Amino acid sequence: MFLDICIIFMLIMFIFSMSFFILSIFFLMKNMNIFIEYSIFDYNSVQIAMTLYFDWMSLMFLSIVLFISSSVVFYSKYYMDNDLKKNRFISLVLLFVLSMMLLIISPNLISILLGWDGLGLISYCLVIYYQNKKSFNAGMLTVLSNRIGDVFLLMSIAWMMNYGSWNFIFWMNYLENSNEMVLIMIFISLSAFTKSAQIPFSSWLPAAMAAPTPVSSLVHSSTLVTVGVYLMIRFEKLIMNMNYVNWLLLLSVLTMFMSGLNASFEFDLKKVIALSTLSQLGMMMMILFMGYSELAFFHLLTHALFKALLFMCAGLLIHNLMNFQDIRLMGCICLQMPLVSICFNISNLALCGFPFLAGFYSKDLILEMTMMEGYNFYIMFMIMISILLTVIYTFRLVYFSMIMSFNMLSLNFLNDNSWSMNKSLLGLLFMVVLGGTCLSWMVFPYPYMVCLPMYLKIIPLIMIIMGSYIGYLMFNLKYKKNYMNFLNLKNFFSLMWFLPIISTYGMVKQSMLLSMKMSLMMDQGWTEFFLGREIYKLLIKNSSMLDLLFFYFNKLLSLMFLVIFTWWYLNILLK
Known part of the structure; x- marks a missing residue:
């Protein structure tokens, strides 16, 4: 059913x-x-x-x-x-x-x-x-x-x-x-x-x-x-x-940079891909605040195609690895799961902006239009470093999952036999390879005139080469803690600049401490002393006095009743 x-x-x-x-x-x-x-x-x-x-x-x-x-x-x-x-x-x-x-x-x-x-x-x-x-x-x-x-x-x-x-x-x-x-x-x-x-x-x-x-x-x-x-x-x-649009542009560029930096130190497979989504959202917002709404929409469509395929491939890997998501346990998956590995690598290359895949048409155009706008050095530097970080964490993910030896169990139990699940990847794979071309023809029937010098034209290609090399270095230095934990910056980078702590523990801690002090001082302190405990003691004291009074009053009533009854009975006998 x-x-x-x-x-x-x-x-x-x-x-x-x-x-x-x-x-x-x-x-x-x-x-x-x-x-x-x-x-x-x-x-x-x-x-x-x-x-x-x-x-x-x-x-x-x-x-x-x-x-x-x-x-x-x-x-x-x-x-x-x-x-x-x-x-x-x-x-x-x-x-x-x-x-x-x-x-x-x-x-x-x-x-x-x-x-x-x-x-x-x-x-x-x-x-x-x-x-x-x-x-x-x-x-x-x-x-x-x-x-x-x-x-x-x-x-x-x-x-x-x-x-x-x-x-x-x-x-x-x-x-x-x-x-x-x-x-x-x-x-x-x-x-x-x-x-x-x-x-x-x-x-x-x-x-x-x-x-x-x-x-x-x-x-x-x-x-x-x-x-x-x-x-x-x-x-x-x-x-x-x-x-204030320039302030929003600055925040979107910072989001790109922060998420790329965090993804480069993350070991959870799904979180790496989630942080790449955050980086691409920052890029969409960035080009939107520069005034190119159609280009932002174009990147939104192409990103949707390759990111859906990337997550579905990651889900198949997690499903076959018995729900383990740590990329340090993976390795040599391309030998046991070739179809899933092809889809995974193609979607990763589209994320990097590899030529003629879906992500290339939008990301390359975004970079060229950004360089034509003539923004200051800080904005351009942050954008280029963010693009570099995208390639770094993507190739780092590929190295951990495809090239490194399998580190989970001695028995390699992976297989690519779930053809029913693989069918759902093929339609998206087709769109990731050809969708960028088709969408660019439809969304931009008249091409943008991009006029840049040669050294700016080849910057995206330089970023891909540099990023892949730096990602390879990070792959080789994964166990050398002297490189990874310098000045505890790794914790700062891998925790999204402490934003999760600020938005959860940082916001809740002071209010919870204040409520605890108020509880100790008021609910269990003066309020309890004057209202709760003292009223209880006063009621107990008064109730005991009233109980004693009623006890003696009952005795007095019984004695009076006995005296009156005796006097009445004697009067009857004397008559």
């Missing part, structure tokens, strides 16, 4: 994905936009309506989301086959995809909030899917971080009441000259930063790896984390008119 449901939903998603893709090409060629408004409830002047907005961008994003979701559902059919709650898992995944679809086609902040909250709530349910303490902690960190963005989105909804409508798509030209829009864009920028895990809200993204691997593949490719980027793309006309 479970297998039939998965196949049915997979086929439905795939058919809709192809339909939306064809429609997006048609809308792009005809330059069409369709706005649909359906009145749900209408009474006097009160109207509740559902609004939908279809253009080439939303339809193409829907196509990619549904294509990846169909592969993930087919993949989950076998990955979660032995799970006791697999029907609940598939239901949550489908609700997750529906929330994402609602958010993509919404031009209204109210309906965006419905999809936004749906993603946050269902992601919490999926992160705590495995019932253990680590999952619960990660789930709380995820949902509370995302609630910050929900609050800012609610505040922007409240401020947009001044315009009489929440359909922001109609107000773009008017809002450019509005003072209130500055505050609204600050709120929307903060909510997008929380959802896309930019600094200082980055700590929840690696923690969300507690979810099952199919969910990670869906979340880190085309849903949840890309929502913030997509929302900023929709508000791109307004964000570029703000004075």
